[in-house]
Amino acid sequence: MDKLRIIGGKRLEGAVTISGAKNAALPQIAAALLSRYPLQLTNLPSVTDVENMLGVVGLHGAAVTRSAHAATIDAGAAVSAETSYDTVRKMRATVLVLGPLLARFGHARVSLPGGCAIGARPVDMHVAALAALGAEIGIEGGSIVASAPNGLTGARIVLSSPSVGATETAMMAATTAKGETEILNAAREPEVADLAACLNAMGARIEGAGTHRILIEGGTSWRAATHDIVPDRIEAGTYAVAAAITGGQLELTHARLEHMASVVQLLEAAGVKIWPGDRGLIVSRDGPLKAVDVTTEPYPGFPTDLQAQFMALMCCADGASLLRETIFENRFMHVPELTRLGANIKLQGTTALVRGGKKLRGAQVMATDLRASVSLVLAALVSEGETIINRVYHLDRGYEQLDRKLRLCGAEIERISR
Ligand SMILES: CC(=O)N[C@H]1[C@@H](OP(=O)(O)OP(=O)(O)OC[C@H]2O[C@@H](n3ccc(=O)[nH]c3=O)[C@H](O)[C@@H]2O)O[C@H](CO)[C@@H](O)[C@@H]1O
Ligand SMILES: C=C(OP(=O)(O)O)C(=O)O
Numbered sequence: 001m002d003k004l005r006i007i008g009g010k011r012l013e014g015a016v017t018i019s020g021a022k023n024a025a026l027p028q029i030a031a032a033l034l035s036r037y038p039l040q041l042t043n044l045p046s047v048t049d050v051e052n053m054l055g056v057v058g059l060h061g062a063a064v065t066r067s068a069h070a071a072t073i074d075a076g077a078a079v080s081a082e083t084s085y086d087t088v089r090k091m092r093a094t095v096l097v098l099g100p101l102l103a104r105f106g107h108a109r110v111s112l113p114g115g116c117a118i119g120a121r122p123v124d125m126h127v128a129a130l131a132a133l134g135a136e137i138g139i140e141g142g143s144i145v146a147s148a149p150n151g152l153t154g155a156r157i158v159l160s161s162p163s164v165g166a167t168e169t170a171m172m173a174a175t176t177a178k179g180e181t182e183i184l185n186a187a188r189e190p191e192v193a194d195l196a197a198c199l200n201a202m203g204a205r206i207e208g209a210g211t212h213r214i215l216i217e218g219g220t221s222w223r224a225a226t227h228d229i230v231p232d233r234i235e236a237g238t239y240a241v242a243a244a245i246t247g248g249q250l251e252l253t254h255a256r257l258e259h260m261a262s263v264v265q266l267l268e269a270a271g272v273k274i275w276p277g278d279r280g281l282i283v284s285r286d287g288p289l290k291a292v293d294v295t296t297e298p299y300p301g302f303p304t305d306l307q308a309q310f311m312a313l314m315c316c317a318d319g320a321s322l323l324r325e326t327i328f329e330n331r332f333m334h335v336p337e338l339t340r341l342g343a344n345i346k347l348q349g350t351t352a353l354v355r356g357g358k359k360l361r362g363a364q365v366m367a368t369d370l371r372a373s374v375s376l377v378l379a380a381l382v383s384e385g386e387t388i389i390n391r392v393y394h395l396d397r398g399y400e401q402l403d404r405k406l407r408l409c410g411a412e413i414e415r416i417s418r
Pocket of ligand 1: 329
């Protein structure tokens with residue numbers, strides 16, 4: 001298992017190329033199963049979650065042709081509508097194949113994803129959305145078993161909360177339904193809008209994605225398509241914190257300001273300067289870091305996927321800050337590890353109180369999930385001496401060449417492979 005070795009104390013300066021969004025890529029790879037015609041995805045991030053998802057559609061019979069940052073998925077001959085536990089276990093997002101398989105084949109069996117490090121993460125809203133479209137759906141032997149032998153029928157789907165995954169499942173399934181589907185209380189994340197753009201390029205007729213109300217005209221005539229994946233706002237936010245925490249200046253090439261309003265607002269409140277450059281965003285800090293409170297919310301609120309990174313930043317701020325996690329019930333696995341570096345953090349339920357300004361010192365720490373791991377990298381960048389981060393495979397799920405990108409901006413970081 002690879003480790004990262006980081007010597008803290010270097011100010012970061014330079015440019016970082018922001019990759020395509022993992023969380024946009026995953027549903028789009030699943031969406032390729034809807035159509036008999038090839039889908040080419042460009043700006044595809046080279047991360048293990050993407051490789052695994054391409055493997056999953058391959059197991060369903062799709063032919064995948066890969067190049068550096070692109071893949072063509074041809075599901076013309078897709079044959080299997082069943083996904084095993086072993087496949088889903090590795091990556092929860094695999095459940096996103098359920099909607100496309102049901103819509104295309106009239107039946108699907110997808111193993112139920114288990115909980116994961118950050119929470120129980122049920123899929124009841126995905127199931128309810130497909131039932132609303134007329135599917136017979138239930139749980140059998142640990143799998144979601146769905147059928148709609150006469151096809152799905154357009155319906156009004158009211159989500160009980162704006163789940164990203166359930167919105168995506170409903171949107172994909174509704175593309176082949178008879179008639180119109182309306183999704184209310186839909187998730188507004190840019191990745192949902194990007195999936196709609198991809199589906200529309202494939203022939204679908206979807207309006208309103210990115211708002212609370214999405215309309216889908218069913219009965220899609222599919223066609224071959226190419227779609228360029230939206231840049232990763234979470235990766236961009238992570239490098240923005242890297243600039244801020246080290247008192248450096250980074251140009252985040254391709255980062256989109258319009259997708260990062262809540263993040264930019266909090267960074268500015270913390271004393272960080274951010275402005276648009278020719279190629280993306282420039283993030284810089286030379287004054288003191290101020291403590292700010294953070295509450296995670298569905299988009300356009302502050303993203304849960306940046307909570308751990310902000311906590312690392314607040315460990316270095318002057319004063320105390322409260323971080324409240326409202327999306328996942330157990331997303332504080334980084335707290336004990338940040339404490340090992342010398343941070344002063346008290347956890348109470350879903351709130352963390354961070355008393356900043358304590359000197360951080362390098363130590364051996366354990367990566368526990370994707371964003372928790374990167375928060376340790378950020379803290380290590382300003383910790384005195386050497387930090388060793390174990391279980392780096394969590395990072396590789398969602399950050400393309402993190403160590404290289406940081407090294408190019410002046411970080412002292414190396415990957416130790418064994
Ligand atoms: C691959 C991907 O895009 N992952 C992102 C996606 O995850 P994901 O799509 O799983 O997140 P959701 O928006 O669905 O989950 C939000 C909340 O709703 C709950 N819930 C969800 C579905 C359901 O059927 N029942 C239910 O109770 C979840 O447990 C969680 O507490 O959005 C999350 C919230 O922005 C991000 O942290 C993840 O990085
Ligand atoms: C939680 C995340 O991903 P996933 O939903 O794929 O587990 C994430 O990207 O931070």
